[in-house]
Amino acid sequence: MVAQQHTPTSLPSRLLSVALLIPLLVAAGWWPWATTLTVALCIALGIRELFAIMRYGGFTPRTAPGIVVGLAFAAAAALRPFTSFDLTGFFLALSISLTLCYELLLRDRTASLQSWALTLSGAIYIGWLLSNFILLRQ
Numbered sequence: 001m002v003a004q005q006h007t008p009t010s011l012p013s014r015l016l017s018v019a020l021l022i023p024l025l026v027a028a029g030w031w032p033w034a035t036t037l038t039v040a041l042c043i044a045l046g047i048r049e050l051f052a053i054m055r056y057g058g059f060t061p062r063t064a065p066g067i068v069v070g071l072a073f074a075a076a077a078a079l080r081p082f083t084s085f086d087l088t089g090f091f092l093a094l095s096i097s098l099t100l101c102y103e104l105l106l107r108d109r110t111a112s113l114q115s116w117a118l119t120l121s122g123a124i125y126i127g128w129l130l131s132n133f134i135l136l137r138q
Contacts, residue, residue, distance in 0.1 A: 072094070099116055
């Protein structure tokens with residue numbers, strides 16, 4: 001007969017998560033700027049997680065530029081009611097050029113094109129899609 005090992009429960013961490021996330025979700029549904037901040041947080045966490053998965057596979061996406069690109073799409077969606085034109089295309093063009101310039105500044109360029117493509121595509125995938133929640137809220 002094998003003795004059972006007592007594993008600690010995760011109930012305290014679950015209760016803490018609920019205590020923090022329920023007011024955040026209520027605020028996100030109630031106030032538009034809280035929605036923007038919640039989406040921005042989700043974009044940053046999502047890009048970080050996606051890039052961690054890519055790194056586990058042996059690739060080297062750039063986390064900081066990726067998060068900046070993703071947050072730029074959230075900013076474009078949040079600023080749409082306040083501007084006379086859509087900033088998404090502008091931020092897309094700026095993201096392409098600035099992330100490429102970032103890759104050119106690095107000394108180790110062995111996988112620069114691959115890193116640039118993964119950084120940009122991952123940030124666009126997460127940032128652009130999640131920024132649509134901001135547009136739905138407006």
